Amino acid sequence: xxxxxxxxxxxxxxxxxxxxxxxxxxxxxxxxxxxxxxxxxxxxxxxxxxxxxxxxxxxxxxxxxxxxxxxxxxxxxxxxxxxxxxxxxxxxxxxxxxxxxxxxxxxxxxxxxxxxxxxxxxxxxxxxxxxxxxxxxxxxxxxxxxxxxxxxxxxxxxxxxxxxxxxxxxxxxxxxxxxxxxxxxxxxxxxxxxxxxxxxxxxxxxxxxxxxx
Amino acid sequence: xxxxxxxxxxxxxxxxxxxxxxxxxxxxxxxxxxxxxxxxxxxxxxxxxxxxxxxxxxxxxxxxxxxxxxxxxxxxxxxxxxxxxxxxxxxxxxxxxxxxxxxxxxxxxxxxxxxxxxxxxxxxxxxxxxxxxxxxxxxxxxxxxxxxxxxxxxxxxxxxxxxxxxxxxxxxxxxxxxxxxxxxxxxxxxxxxxxxxxxxxxxxxxxxxxxxx
DNA sequence: ACAAAAATGGGTTGTCCAATCCAGAAAATG
DNA sequence: CATTTTCTGGATTGGACAACCCATTTTTGT
Numbered sequence: 001x002x003x004x005x006x007x008x009x010x011x012x013x014x015x016x017x018x019x020x021x022x023x024x025x026x027x028x029x030x031x032x033x034x035x036x037x038x039x040x041x042x043x044x045x046x047x048x049x050x051x052x053x054x055x056x057x058x059x060x061x062x063x064x065x066x067x068x069x070x071x072x073x074x075x076x077x078x079x080x081x082x083x084x085x086x087x088x089x090x091x092x093x094x095x096x097x098x099x100x101x102x103x104x105x106x107x108x109x110x111x112x113x114x115x116x117x118x119x120x121x122x123x124x125x126x127x128x129x130x131x132x133x134x135x136x137x138x139x140x141x142x143x144x145x146x147x148x149x150x151x152x153x154x155x156x157x158x159x160x161x162x163x164x165x166x167x168x169x170x171x172x173x174x175x176x177x178x179x180x181x182x183x184x185x186x187x188x189x190x191x192x193x194x195x196x197x198x199x200x201x202x203x204x205x206x207x208x209x210x211x212x213x
Numbered sequence: 214x215x216x217x218x219x220x221x222x223x224x225x226x227x228x229x230x231x232x233x234x235x236x237x238x239x240x241x242x243x244x245x246x247x248x249x250x251x252x253x254x255x256x257x258x259x260x261x262x263x264x265x266x267x268x269x270x271x272x273x274x275x276x277x278x279x280x281x282x283x284x285x286x287x288x289x290x291x292x293x294x295x296x297x298x299x300x301x302x303x304x305x306x307x308x309x310x311x312x313x314x315x316x317x318x319x320x321x322x323x324x325x326x327x328x329x330x331x332x333x334x335x336x337x338x339x340x341x342x343x344x345x346x347x348x349x350x351x352x353x354x355x356x357x358x359x360x361x362x363x364x365x366x367x368x369x370x371x372x373x374x375x376x377x378x379x380x381x382x383x384x385x386x387x388x389x390x391x392x393x394x395x396x397x398x399x400x401x402x403x404x405x406x407x408x409x410x411x412x413x414x415x416x417x418x419x420x421x422x423x424x425x426x
Numbered sequence: 427a428c429a430a431a432a433a434t435g436g437g438t439t440g441t442c443c444a445a446t447c448c449a450g451a452a453a454a455t456g
Numbered sequence: 457c458a459t460t461t462t463c464t465g466g467a468t469t470g471g472a473c474a475a476c477c478c479a480t481t482t483t484t485g486t
Contacts, residue, residue, distance in 0.1 A: 117331065120391055121321065134388065164403070166388065167397055170384035171381055171384030171401075175380055177334075
């Protein structure tokens with residue numbers, strides 16, 4: 001059996017936490033396969049067989065990292081999730097994501113999506129963990145849209161729109177990461193939100209951000 | 214310098230081609246890092262140091278694979294690209310992509326996007342190669358939308374819409390790959406095309422007429 | 427037909443890295 | 457305070473894999 005969160009001393013918990021955080025950071029910066037356990041060990045400031053004391057193997061560490069990153073991503077957005085039931089809230093969420101990528105100089109992509117892409121075809125267990133993380137993300141978006149729908153302000157299926165918005169976000173992040181500019185993310189999210197807005201009762205004559213023609 | 218397509222015998226060209234095709238297939242099925250040169254060698258049906266006879270190192274092979282996959286992806290869609298200047302053509306393209314993923318049982322994701330995600334943070338040269346491939350893909354979509362725009366049938370910026378559509382496609386593919394079902398891809402593309410359709414002349418967002426459904 | 431160039435085969439090497447062992451220090455428990 | 461469990465350190469092993477070498481065969485050009 002693996003990680004049933006064995007009884008750990010306070011110091012032990014702290015060390016374990018440092019290892020996961022360091023691993024998450026390295027995997028994010030360099031990619032999963034470029035982050036060796038030796039690197040993790042050094043970055044976490046632990047030594048010797050510490051990593052193997054807390055994790056059965058690299059796979060177990062990876063699963064912990066996926067959990068960790070899922071929590072981190074969702075926690076970071078939590079304040080914004082609460083306001084996704086208005087167009088203003090959705091735009092604010094969009095701005096926050098774009099601004100975040102800009103600060104990172106468009107590096108790293110999505111902490112969950114990048115991992116997902118790397119494990120999808122050779123690690124079923126990790127694939128499911130990532131998929132499960134995405135379900136939570138999707139649910140957070142869906143909740144906002146469902147509230148709009150319930151108030152009669154949104155035509156169209158909130159579930160489909162939430163999933164499509166998450167897809168637009170992921171695709172935008174990938175292209176932004178590859179091109180090192182925020183444009184793809186901006187445009188992808190704007191298109192998604194413009195589409196949602198076009199399905200609201202208060203239909204603006206012209207679409208949102210980019211004025212064309 | 215590397216790959217200036219040295220003078221190669223017919224047999225040599227054929228062998229080189231087999232190696233690239235085998236490498237592309239393996240990298241697609243297992244991911245970049247899980248495809249060892251030994252695997253490639255065996256799959257290509259060549260032996261010994263053949264791989265190094267045709268490529269300086271794994272990096273050179275990877276760059277060749279990126280080129281190869283870009284061509285493959287674009288060639289496969291070429292017939293459909295020509296019709297992207299009507300909603301019917303766009304829907305047909307969407308159906309074709311969905312059907313293709315269904316046949317693959319939602320495995321593999323995007324041949325270019327998966328590679329891109331894996332190399333983005335640790336291989337600048339490969340990152341640029343993938344980015345360049347995406348530009349060609351984006352251009353193909355843009356061409357159709359620009360034609361619609363030029364005919365006065367499409368409001369909104371064709372460039373932004375093309376980029377957003379490619380992002381939706383990529384995000385949809387990633388989620389489809391992770392969840393092993395075509396739904397995310399379907400919904401992502403439908404949302405994107407619905408949005409485009411809402412910006413066409415024929416289909417105006419009706420304000421007051423029908424009841425909200 | 428005959429050199430020159432290219433293609434092929436298989437073996438080898440050096441490195442990196444995940445994983446394990448064992449022994450000693452620190453901390454919890456009664 | 458004793459002893460049992462948990463935590464920490466360093467050293468080592470075994471395997472995998474990228475990269476290189478050289479001898480032999482096949483193809484190309486004249």
